[in-house]
Amino acid sequence: MKRNVRKRRRPLAVKAVAASAALAIGGGGLLWANFYASAHESGNRAAGADRTKAATARIVTISCPDVSQRLKDVPSAVQGEIARELAGLDRQTTAFYQRLAAASEAQATDPAFVQNSIIGPLQRSRTTVLQRIPVKITQAGGTAPGDLLDLARCTAVPADQKDTGGQQDGGGGQADGGDRQSGVGGQAGNGPTAADFVDITKVRPNIRAKAANGRNASTGTFTTRCGVNANKLYNSDNVIVAPGVTNGAHHTHDYVGNQGIDAFSDNSNFLQGATSCRNKNDRSSYYWPVLRVQDGTKEFDHDQPGGGREGNVGRILTPKQVEIKYVGNRNGKVVPMPQFLRIITGDAKTTTNGLANANANWSCTGFEDRVQLTEQYPLCPRGSNVVRTFAFQSCWDGKNADSANHRTHVAFTDRNGKCANGFKAIPQLTMRLVYKVDRPVIVNGQVKNPYAVDGFPEQLHKPATDHDDFISITTGNLARKIANCVNRGQRCA
Structure with missing residues (x-):
């Protein structure tokens, strides 16, 4: 129990930091071009305009199913192992988040970049973990959900889609200047x-x-x-x-x-x-x-x-x-x-x-x-x-x-x-x-x-x-x- 961290008392260093670098992601599974084709469908727009917009759109986040909430019968003998596997899924998310954040130019110029370099590899990594989890549960005498592999598939959320968490304010109006904005700020x-x-x-x-x-x-x-x-x-x-x-x-x-x-x-x-x-x-x-x-x-x-x-x-x-x-x-x-x-x-x-x-x-x-x-x-x-x-x-x-x-x-x-x-x-x-x-x-x-x-x-x-x-x-x-x-x-x- 020695890892508790106490903040070192030192003068605060203050520096302006650009807000355009880090983009948050979760996991992957949807074909990039198909996702954007459906995300921007409109009866009064040409399909070509949608494809053009898709090529320049960028991700706000990628939403992955939370595997832990599906696991209700984990024998005590393997609970620690399963917890570490779930933590591994979170580490994968973070690693691919950092990879995406460092590649904003590639994302902007190559419409296939996110699918080929981020979403696809992340989905394969998640699949590997989700294949191991039910084996460990059943070997220990528990019952694993039969559809865990489906949880490898995630949903990409584009920057021009409305915020996923915006709450209605009870009719009292938005915050000062509170129009929904693109990007994640x-x-x-x-x-x-x-x-x-x-x-x-x-x-x-x-x-x-x-x-x-x-x-x-x-x-x-x-x-x-x-x-x-x-x-x-x-x-x-x-x-x-x-x-x-x-x-x-x-x-x-x-x-x-x-x-x-x-x-x-x-x-x-x-x-x-x-x-x-x-x-x-x-x-x-x-x-x-x-x-x-x-x-x-x-x-x-x-x-x-x-x-x-x-x-x-x-x-x-x-x-x-x-x-x-x-x-x-x-x-x-x-x-x-x-x-x-x-x-x-x-x-x-x-x-x-x-x-x-x-x-x-x-x-x-x-x-x-x-x-x-x-x-x-x-x-x-x-x-x-x-x-x-x-x-x-x-x-x-x-x-x-x-x-x-x-x-x-x-x-x-x-x-x-x-x-x-x-x-x-x-x-x-x-x-x-x-x-x-x-x-x-x-x-x-x-x-x-x-x-x-x-x-x-x-x-x-x-x-x-x-x-x-x-x-x-x-x-x-x-x-x-x-x-x-x-x-x-x-x-x-």
């Missing part, structure tokens, strides 16, 4: 764009009234104070989804709570880590992608994997406030969280997967009870701060601390606040991160000094890709104390 060339921002004062209220608590509701709260990562503890690992894999996240995380978490941590040594929490029995790990301002600052990771090498650039912002609170269930009592329970909320790949698992909310102080956004970053008025909030899954299957796809062992309640059959209510972890951010300026459809959440390079820094990770690690019977506090309707800290 951003300091590193992989986002965000002007369309990813909206003036929160122009968004209609979208918060629904809370349903009433039931007779047996657990109405207490337990607050744990773990700091704001003032000690600059960062890494680009993700021990939940890519154990044993350096830079498995491909983006940098803030860490509070347990100070010994990296890719090489596991149940056998989680308890050895110190904690930033005031309650020293709380050694849980709370970590999330850092928020950056793309102002040209060369951060400590500007030339490192997970940082600038993968399009995560600019000045890392330390939250001015981090609120971690466990709340109850509005229909009944909760059971304690099991030791080493892992929960991921949100989805780092919504640009690929869609919004089904998106679960981050963006707002501004003074507006949180009126407006919450998922697919756009808020432009806050003077004196207001940017807020990220997360409400984790609060139903547990009663048996497993994790699952093969890191989702099916936990779930959200239904609309009535009830857990599905076979699931038990646990204290719901909620997190609120507050940042002081200078308002980005949008001029002529271009955003200057935008802020954005770190992410996989092909995900274009879309706000919907925000997510939060948690591992429950407690001593001194703390998990039971949290549940008892919540069940009794107390306010504990």
Whole structure:
């Protein structure tokens, strides 16, 4: 557990960086010419005009299926191997992203370049991995999906196609000058764009009234104070989804709570880590992608994997406030969280997967009870701060601390606040991160000094890709104390 990175304290070097170099990609599988022929079809255009446009079009990103979400029966004996195979798919994406970013001229002059040099080779690489995965699963006694090879095929997204993540703003209008723009913008060339921002004062209220608590509701709260990562503890690992894999996240995380978490941590040594929490029995790990301002600052990771090498650039912002609170269930009592329970909320790949698992909310102080956004970053008025909030899954299957796809062992309640059959209510972890951010300026459809959440390079820094990770690690019977506090309707800290 020695790979945690603390930011070296040194003067910030600021340099303007051209935003035209890096283009984000994912995987491949569609014939280039055929894709563009269909992408630009129009009843009142000549086919020749479409072909001409296809020859000069460039990629914004390539969207590949997320293999991990299809794997639900992975025997424990090979879970580590499968996690490393999945991490290998992400490394392939990054490698071909970098190859494309370095070949903008070839892409512009040769309409076959992307298919022959990027998409085709990437698809073949993905196919090789997807042939190995089901063999390993079935040899260990599990059942692999029969159509994994279909997931080698990906969708190319051209620069003049509408942003994949643009949210309707509730009828309140686009952000200042917020016409959708071509390209992907951003300091590193992989986002965000002007369309990813909206003036929160122009968004209609979208918060629904809370349903009433039931007779047996657990109405207490337990607050744990773990700091704001003032000690600059960062890494680009993700021990939940890519154990044993350096830079498995491909983006940098803030860490509070347990100070010994990296890719090489596991149940056998989680308890050895110190904690930033005031309650020293709380050694849980709370970590999330850092928020950056793309102002040209060369951060400590500007030339490192997970940082600038993968399009995560600019000045890392330390939250001015981090609120971690466990709340109850509005229909009944909760059971304690099991030791080493892992929960991921949100989805780092919504640009690929869609919004089904998106679960981050963006707002501004003074507006949180009126407006919450998922697919756009808020432009806050003077004196207001940017807020990220997360409400984790609060139903547990009663048996497993994790699952093969890191989702099916936990779930959200239904609309009535009830857990599905076979699931038990646990204290719901909620997190609120507050940042002081200078308002980005949008001029002529271009955003200057935008802020954005770190992410996989092909995900274009879309706000919907925000997510939060948690591992429950407690001593001194703390998990039971949290549940008892919540069940009794107390306010504990």
